[in-house]
Amino acid sequence: MLSIRNIVKQYAKHRALDDVSIEIEQGSVFGLLGPNGAGKTSLIRIINQITAPDQGEILLNGEKLNPSHISKIGYLPEERGLYKKMEIGEQMLYLAQLKGLSKADATSRIRYWFEKMGIQSWWNKKVEDLSKGMQQKVQFIATVVHNPELIILDEPFSGFDPVNAQLITNEILELNQKGATIIFSTHRMESVEQLCDSIALIHKSKKILDGKVKDIKDLYRNNTYKIAYSGVLDSVESSLFTISEENKNEKGTHLTIQINPGFSSNDVLKFLIPKVQVTELTEIVPSMNDIFIQNVKN
Amino acid sequence: MSKIILIIKREYFSRVKKKSFLVMTFLVPILIIGMYALIFALSMQGGDNIPAVEVIDDSGIFNKGLENKKSATFRKSELSLAEAKQKVIKNEDAFVLYIPGNISNGGTIEMFSQKKAGISVINTIESQLNDQMRTKLLADAGIDVLMLDKIKPKLSVVSKELTLEGEKDSSSGAAMAVGFAAAILIYMSLFIYGIQVMRGIIEEKTSRIVEVVISSVKPFQLMMGKIVGIGLVGLTQFLLWITLSIGLMTVASQVMFKGKMDQIKSEVPMNKQAAAVSTDGPGMDIIKAVQTVDWTYILPIFIIFFLGGYMLYSALFAAVGSAVESDTETQQFMLPITLPLLFTYIMSFSFIVNNPDSSLSFWLSIIPFTSPIAMMVRLPFGVPNWELALSIILLIAGFIFTTWVASRIYRVGILMYGKKVSFAELGKWFMYKE
Known part of the structure; x- marks a missing residue:
């Protein structure tokens, strides 16, 4: 759906993006990850045609990005803001019309969303009279009111309380099911695991990792298992696995092991079952958080 | 194009609907008329005490x-x-x-x-x-x-304008007053509306709405929409002031003259009546003066120079607004904008008035940065059409130039946060590619 090809963006002496290429599939929820200052916002601004890249190109549905695509993209920036003195209904109408909706269309869509969010009574309120969380709801509506094919959310959950965060999450997933492609920019890894199909990790202006979440996790599995058993193990065959951690208490023994190449968890079980009572064997799969930290630190 | 109209509409209506706009619109003509009435009343009252x-x-x-x-x-x-x-x-x-x-x-x-x-x-x-x-x-x-009194000569000079259309009395007093008023009005409104443009941009930048808006429109469209919208607010205000003032003035003068005539008839003592007749000065003069001024000539020129000057300076104010994050940071950038305006203002009332046809006055009324004020002061003394045309063409070229420069700074500035900006930095922004 979206092909980002060899994008370079240079600001005076600072290179914000260095030859970044990313493919985002139709209908996916894509996580754009990276520490602060990595270049995420620069990339998002280029996708939104706020700035232009120095090199490279971006294709949306196979077409080179152009002004007609503005109405197909919805963007929620990280730094939120609205016109404080303007009434909310009027403000929504203005923003929706800027995205290319007719006034009649805009009005009915805004009504629909206000009802959905239970905020019909806010139409004539001024933004300055709303709490921060309420303002963010309004902004979310402004982002999606024109039914965009591609929704870009920059740190969508910052500032939301857990109830509203869940509400927004559900709305995002619903839009995704209806066919919208979602790009998330975040450094909150728990929401990435919960929502994203694929990710790209940008660090120091370069893409250092991308792919499906599952594939990436598989890639970072290193045959580490947690084993719990009761009974006494008199000898440990060192060719099968190496123990990295051992804890003993009255209930039994907890081991963290790494299985040596050429063997599987079944081999370990075959070895253990005749000798001890195995109560637990789980693979330790690295979390996205671990993968993120590991990559950024290297 | 339809998007820029949306922006203009928002900028225009969000300001025109404000209470402060309504208050200003009605208060200013009332104050003007009030002052006029006060002068009149005082002059009528002179005989009592x-x-x-x-x-x-x-x-x-x-x-x-x-x-x-x-x-x-x-x-x-x-x-x-x-x-x-x-x-x-x-x-x-x-x-x-x-x-x-x-x-x-x-x-x-x-x-x-x-x-x-x-x-x-x-x-x-x-x-x-x-x-x-x-x-x-x-x-x-x-x-x-007695002899000495007899040989007191009484010569007077009457100024007549001689053109191809014939000769006419130049009632330069009223025309000059209108010219000065126009110059002062332009001077003040360039600041008032220019600063509104700047504040509007600072508001959009600090509230971060700007990023949402420029994901829908080009920064240039947003900037121009704002400048045009606020310019129309200014124009609306002027037109309302002029209509309201003329309307109120007509009503007020009718009421007053009727009252004055009655008073003259009813008052018996001879010396008091004489006093009343001789004080018809302030009231009559203003009415007469207003009638002698060639409004169909001055008004369009005033509007052209107001709009031209406003476009030129508000683009610069826009660039300043985009570079800073609060009003307090604007000062260092305001100086180069304020200086030419202040300079022209001072020159207008100290030099141009006395030497309207000198070459310095000519250049001040031709150079786009000074012409909106200087030309208004020169106008009552008669300005050849070719000078007027040249000045207007250069003014248009001038605002196209400042708008171009400003938009290059603006597009970078509105997305820059947390940076102390210097003039060198502005130069760098100007040079950035798209």
Whole structure:
């Protein structure tokens, strides 16, 4: 759906993006990850045609990005803001019309969303009279009111309380099911695991990792298992696995092991079952958080 | 294109609907009319509280007495100085003029009263006393005063404008006043509306709405939409002021003249009636002056120069607004914008007025950064059409240029946060590619 090809963006002496290429599939929820200052916002601004890249190109549905695509993209920036003195209904109408909706269309869509969010009574309120969380709801509506094919959310959950965060999450997933492609920019890894199909990790202006979440996790599995058993193990065959951690208490023994190449968890079980009572064997799969930290630190 | 109209509409209506706009729109003409009415009322009232001055003349020189004037009446007093002083202490409306015996060519004459005597009273006394003293001194020196009065020449110069269309009286007074008023109005409104543009941009930048908006429109469209929208607000305000003022003025003058005529008829004392007739100055002058001014010529030129100057300067204000994050940071960038305006303003009222056709005045009214103010001051003295045309063309070129420069700074500035910006930095932004 979206092909980002060899994008370079240079600001005076600072290179914000260095030859970044990313493919985002139709209908996916894509996580754009990276520490602060990595270049995420620069990339998002280029996708939104706020700035232009120095090199490279971006294709949306196979077409080179152009002004007609503005109405197909919805963007929620990280730094939120609205016109404080303007009434909310009027403000929504203005923003929706800027995205290319007719006034009649805009009005009915805004009504629909206000009802959905239970905020019909806010139409004539001024933004300055709303709490921060309420303002963010309004902004979310402004982002999606024109039914965009591609929704870009920059740190969508910052500032939301857990109830509203869940509400927004559900709305995002619903839009995704209806066919919208979602790009998330975040450094909150728990929401990435919960929502994203694929990710790209940008660090120091370069893409250092991308792919499906599952594939990436598989890639970072290193045959580490947690084993719990009761009974006494008199000898440990060192060719099968190496123990990295051992804890003993009255209930039994907890081991963290790494299985040596050429063997599987079944081999370990075959070895253990005749000798001890195995109560637990789980693979330790690295979390996205671990993968993120590991990559950024290297 | 439809998007820029949306932006213009928002900028326009969000301001026109504000209470402060309505208040300003009605308050200014009411204040103008109020001032006009006050001047009129004061001039009508002048006759009521004329000080009656008692004159003690110890010198015996001024035995002709002093002539009654509209500012004061005079009466010879038989009291001694001490008695008269007592009277002043007891009576707050008493005025006593004491002329000492040893007065001659120079000297001091004293006026005693509880209330301070007005300048016009003092002036009329001084001039009368000096006249009489002069006559006496001339007579003493053997000069025939009657002869001297006869050979007082009375020449006057009337200025006539001679053009191909014939000659006409140039009532330069009223035209000049209108020209000056226009220049002051342009000077003030360039600041008022320019700063509104700047504030609007700072608001969009600090509230971060700008990022949402420019994901829908180009930064240039947003900037131009704002400038045009606010310019239309200014234009609306002017037009409302002009219509309201003229409307109110017509109504007010009708009411007042009717009242004045009645007053003249009903008032019996001859001297008071004379006083009333001679004070028709302020009221009549304004009406007459307003009628002599060629509005169909001045008004369109005023609007062209206001719009041109506004576009030129508001683009610069826009660039400043985009570079900063709060009003307090704007100062260093404001200076280069304020200086040419202030310079022209000062030059207009100190130099151009006296030398409207000098080459400096010419250049000030041609260069786009100074022409909106300078041209308004030169206009009443007659400006050839080719100069006017050249000035307007250059003004248009000027605002296209400043808009271009400003938009290059603006597009980078509105997305820059947390940076202390210098002029060098602005230069860098200007050079950035798209």
